[in-house]
Amino acid sequence: MKPTITTYQYNYITQQVDDLVSAELSVNDKQVLAAVLAKILDRITPLLPMDEPVAQTFVTQLRAERLTRAKAAKLIAPLVPLVIPFPQLTSKQLEKLFRKVKKLKQPSWSAMHLHEMTYLGWNDGGSQKKYLVAPYQGRLIGIQGELAPQTVKGVCAICQTIGNVALFLSTTKSSGLGTYTKKGNYICRDSAQCNRQLTDPQPLADFLTVVRPQRKK
Numbered sequence: 001m002k003p004t005i006t007t008y009q010y011n012y013i014t015q016q017v018d019d020l021v022s023a024e025l026s027v028n029d030k031q032v033l034a035a036v037l038a039k040i041l042d043r044i045t046p047l048l049p050m051d052e053p054v055a056q057t058f059v060t061q062l063r064a065e066r067l068t069r070a071k072a073a074k075l076i077a078p079l080v081p082l083v084i085p086f087p088q089l090t091s092k093q094l095e096k097l098f099r100k101v102k103k104l105k106q107p108s109w110s111a112m113h114l115h116e117m118t119y120l121g122w123n124d125g126g127s128q129k130k131y132l133v134a135p136y137q138g139r140l141i142g143i144q145g146e147l148a149p150q151t152v153k154g155v156c157a158i159c160q161t162i163g164n165v166a167l168f169l170s171t172t173k174s175s176g177l178g179t180y181t182k183k184g185n186y187i188c189r190d191s192a193q194c195n196r197q198l199t200d201p202q203p204l205a206d207f208l209t210v211v212r213p214q215r216k217k
Protein backbone atom coordinates (compact mmCIF):
# COMPACT_ATOMS: atom_id res chain seq x y z
CA MET A 1 0.00 0.00 0.00
CA LYS A 2 1.44 3.31 -1.04
CA PRO A 3 0.58 6.09 1.43
CA THR A 4 -1.22 8.88 -0.43
CA ILE A 5 -3.47 10.49 2.19
CA THR A 6 -2.05 13.50 4.05
CA THR A 7 -2.41 13.73 7.82
CA TYR A 8 -4.82 16.65 7.58
CA GLN A 9 -6.93 14.78 5.03
CA TYR A 10 -6.98 11.78 7.39
CA ASN A 11 -8.13 14.07 10.24
CA TYR A 12 -10.82 15.47 7.95
CA ILE A 13 -12.04 11.96 7.08
CA THR A 14 -12.12 11.11 10.80
CA GLN A 15 -14.16 14.25 11.55
CA GLN A 16 -16.59 13.49 8.75
CA VAL A 17 -17.09 9.95 10.05
CA ASP A 18 -17.64 11.41 13.53
CA ASP A 19 -20.36 13.64 12.09
CA LEU A 20 -21.93 10.62 10.42
CA VAL A 21 -21.97 8.70 13.71
CA SER A 22 -23.55 11.70 15.46
CA ALA A 23 -26.28 11.76 12.80
CA GLU A 24 -26.85 8.01 13.00
CA LEU A 25 -27.15 8.20 16.78
CA SER A 26 -29.58 11.10 16.79
CA VAL A 27 -31.62 10.93 13.57
CA ASN A 28 -34.15 8.23 12.77
CA ASP A 29 -35.44 9.48 9.44
CA LYS A 30 -33.91 7.17 6.81
CA GLN A 31 -34.05 9.77 4.05
CA VAL A 32 -32.27 12.36 6.16
CA LEU A 33 -29.60 9.82 7.07
CA ALA A 34 -29.14 8.83 3.43
CA ALA A 35 -28.64 12.49 2.54
CA VAL A 36 -26.06 12.94 5.32
CA LEU A 37 -24.21 9.82 4.17
CA ALA A 38 -24.23 10.95 0.53
CA LYS A 39 -22.84 14.38 1.46
CA ILE A 40 -20.07 12.86 3.58
CA LEU A 41 -19.13 10.34 0.88
CA ASP A 42 -18.94 13.21 -1.63
CA ARG A 43 -16.46 14.92 0.64
CA ILE A 44 -14.21 12.02 1.57
CA THR A 45 -14.22 9.71 -1.48
CA PRO A 46 -12.03 12.10 -3.55
CA LEU A 47 -9.40 11.90 -0.79
CA LEU A 48 -9.28 8.10 -0.79
CA PRO A 49 -7.21 5.96 -3.17
CA MET A 50 -10.21 3.99 -4.42
CA ASP A 51 -8.04 1.42 -6.19
CA GLU A 52 -6.91 0.18 -2.76
CA PRO A 53 -9.07 -2.63 -1.31
CA VAL A 54 -8.97 -1.12 2.22
CA ALA A 55 -10.42 2.12 0.88
CA GLN A 56 -13.14 0.21 -0.98
CA THR A 57 -13.99 -1.82 2.14
CA PHE A 58 -14.11 1.37 4.18
CA VAL A 59 -16.63 3.04 1.87
CA THR A 60 -18.72 -0.14 1.53
CA GLN A 61 -18.95 -0.48 5.31
CA LEU A 62 -19.80 3.21 5.78
CA ARG A 63 -22.73 2.64 3.46
CA ALA A 64 -23.82 -0.66 4.96
CA GLU A 65 -23.53 -0.31 8.69
CA ARG A 66 -25.34 1.74 11.23
CA LEU A 67 -22.36 3.10 13.10
CA THR A 68 -21.47 3.53 16.73
CA ARG A 69 -18.34 5.34 17.93
CA ALA A 70 -16.62 1.99 18.55
CA LYS A 71 -17.58 0.59 15.14
CA ALA A 72 -16.41 3.78 13.41
CA ALA A 73 -13.00 3.60 15.12
CA LYS A 74 -12.61 0.00 13.93
CA LEU A 75 -13.59 1.00 10.42
CA ILE A 76 -11.09 3.87 10.22
CA ALA A 77 -8.08 2.01 11.67
CA PRO A 78 -7.25 0.08 8.45
CA LEU A 79 -6.82 3.42 6.62
CA VAL A 80 -3.78 4.36 8.73
CA PRO A 81 -1.22 2.62 6.43
CA LEU A 82 -2.52 4.84 3.60
CA VAL A 83 -1.53 8.00 5.47
CA ILE A 84 1.82 9.73 4.90
CA PRO A 85 3.02 10.00 8.51
CA PHE A 86 4.99 12.83 10.07
CA PRO A 87 8.65 11.71 10.06
CA GLN A 88 10.07 10.51 13.36
CA LEU A 89 13.15 12.69 13.80
CA THR A 90 16.27 11.68 15.68
CA SER A 91 17.48 13.81 18.59
CA LYS A 92 20.38 14.92 16.36
CA GLN A 93 17.96 16.14 13.68
CA LEU A 94 15.93 18.01 16.30
CA GLU A 95 19.01 19.62 17.80
CA LYS A 96 19.96 20.83 14.34
CA LEU A 97 16.55 22.53 14.03
CA PHE A 98 17.02 24.24 17.41
CA ARG A 99 20.72 25.06 17.39
CA LYS A 100 20.41 27.88 19.90
CA VAL A 101 18.67 25.75 22.53
CA LYS A 102 20.91 24.20 25.15
CA LYS A 103 19.67 20.85 26.47
CA LEU A 104 16.65 20.59 24.22
CA LYS A 105 13.88 18.63 25.88
CA GLN A 106 13.01 15.78 23.52
CA PRO A 107 9.41 15.03 22.57
CA SER A 108 7.95 11.71 23.72
CA TRP A 109 7.57 9.94 20.40
CA SER A 110 5.98 6.83 21.91
CA ALA A 111 2.90 8.85 22.91
CA MET A 112 2.48 10.36 19.44
CA HIS A 113 0.27 9.37 16.53
CA LEU A 114 2.38 10.23 13.51
CA HIS A 115 -0.50 9.65 11.10
CA GLU A 116 -2.45 12.50 12.76
CA MET A 117 0.44 14.97 12.85
CA THR A 118 0.80 17.72 10.27
CA TYR A 119 3.38 19.29 12.56
CA LEU A 120 5.30 18.24 15.64
CA GLY A 121 4.70 20.23 18.81
CA TRP A 122 5.72 19.63 22.39
CA ASN A 123 5.91 21.57 25.61
CA ASP A 124 8.73 21.93 28.07
CA GLY A 125 6.60 22.62 31.12
CA GLY A 126 9.62 23.37 33.30
CA SER A 127 10.71 26.34 31.24
CA GLN A 128 7.24 27.19 29.87
CA LYS A 129 8.42 26.69 26.34
CA LYS A 130 6.79 25.19 23.29
CA TYR A 131 8.68 23.74 20.37
CA LEU A 132 7.21 23.29 16.92
CA VAL A 133 8.60 21.49 13.87
CA ALA A 134 6.56 21.99 10.74
CA PRO A 135 6.86 21.72 6.99
CA TYR A 136 7.41 25.10 5.38
CA GLN A 137 8.17 25.58 1.69
CA GLY A 138 9.31 22.01 1.20
CA ARG A 139 11.44 21.57 4.32
CA LEU A 140 11.01 21.22 8.06
CA ILE A 141 11.62 24.28 10.20
CA GLY A 142 11.86 24.64 13.97
CA ILE A 143 10.00 27.33 15.89
CA GLN A 144 10.37 27.91 19.59
CA GLY A 145 8.70 30.26 21.96
CA GLU A 146 7.32 30.97 25.38
CA LEU A 147 3.96 29.46 26.20
CA ALA A 148 1.93 31.42 28.75
CA PRO A 149 0.93 29.32 31.78
CA GLN A 150 -2.67 30.56 31.56
CA THR A 151 -5.05 28.63 29.35
CA VAL A 152 -8.07 30.43 27.94
CA LYS A 153 -10.95 29.53 25.63
CA GLY A 154 -10.33 30.85 22.17
CA VAL A 155 -9.65 30.16 18.52
CA CYS A 156 -6.31 28.52 17.74
CA ALA A 157 -4.26 30.26 15.04
CA ILE A 158 -3.12 26.89 13.68
CA CYS A 159 -6.19 24.60 13.64
CA GLN A 160 -8.83 27.39 13.68
CA THR A 161 -10.85 25.53 16.31
CA ILE A 162 -12.24 26.93 19.55
CA GLY A 163 -10.56 25.26 22.49
CA ASN A 164 -8.02 25.60 25.26
CA VAL A 165 -5.46 27.98 23.87
CA ALA A 166 -2.48 29.77 25.37
CA LEU A 167 -0.46 32.75 24.21
CA PHE A 168 2.61 31.61 22.32
CA LEU A 169 5.37 34.20 22.00
CA SER A 170 7.77 33.08 19.36
CA THR A 171 11.31 34.11 19.94
CA THR A 172 13.16 34.96 16.81
CA LYS A 173 16.75 35.94 16.99
CA SER A 174 17.71 37.84 13.89
CA SER A 175 21.05 36.47 12.88
CA GLY A 176 24.06 38.62 13.49
CA LEU A 177 22.32 41.55 15.07
CA GLY A 178 21.30 39.97 18.34
CA THR A 179 17.89 41.59 18.38
CA TYR A 180 14.87 39.62 19.41
CA THR A 181 11.42 40.05 18.00
CA LYS A 182 8.46 38.47 19.69
CA LYS A 183 5.22 37.71 18.03
CA GLY A 184 2.23 36.56 20.02
CA ASN A 185 -0.42 34.14 18.83
CA TYR A 186 -2.99 32.06 20.65
CA ILE A 187 -2.55 28.37 19.85
CA CYS A 188 -3.74 25.09 21.39
CA ARG A 189 -1.78 24.21 24.50
CA ASP A 190 -2.05 20.53 23.54
CA SER A 191 -0.42 20.07 20.14
CA ALA A 192 -1.68 16.47 19.80
CA GLN A 193 -5.26 17.71 20.00
CA CYS A 194 -4.43 20.65 17.71
CA ASN A 195 -3.17 18.21 15.10
CA ARG A 196 -6.32 16.07 15.32
CA GLN A 197 -8.36 19.21 14.71
CA LEU A 198 -6.19 20.36 11.82
CA THR A 199 -7.96 19.68 8.53
CA ASP A 200 -6.66 22.60 6.46
CA PRO A 201 -2.90 23.26 6.18
CA GLN A 202 -3.27 26.90 5.09
CA PRO A 203 -3.64 28.56 8.53
CA LEU A 204 -0.51 26.65 9.68
CA ALA A 205 1.40 27.97 6.64
CA ASP A 206 0.18 31.52 7.40
CA PHE A 207 1.20 31.14 11.06
CA LEU A 208 4.67 29.94 10.05
CA THR A 209 5.09 32.87 7.67
CA VAL A 210 4.60 35.20 10.62
CA VAL A 211 6.65 33.41 13.26
CA ARG A 212 9.50 31.78 11.33
CA PRO A 213 12.99 33.07 11.95
CA GLN A 214 13.96 35.67 9.40
CA ARG A 215 17.35 36.89 8.51
CA LYS A 216 17.70 40.65 8.51
CA LYS A 217 19.29 42.05 5.43
Ligand SMILES: [Zn+2]
Nearest residue numbers: 156159188194
Ligand atom coordinates in the same frame (compact mmCIF):
# COMPACT_ATOMS: atom_id res chain seq x y z
ZN1 LIG B 1 -4.99 24.22 17.47
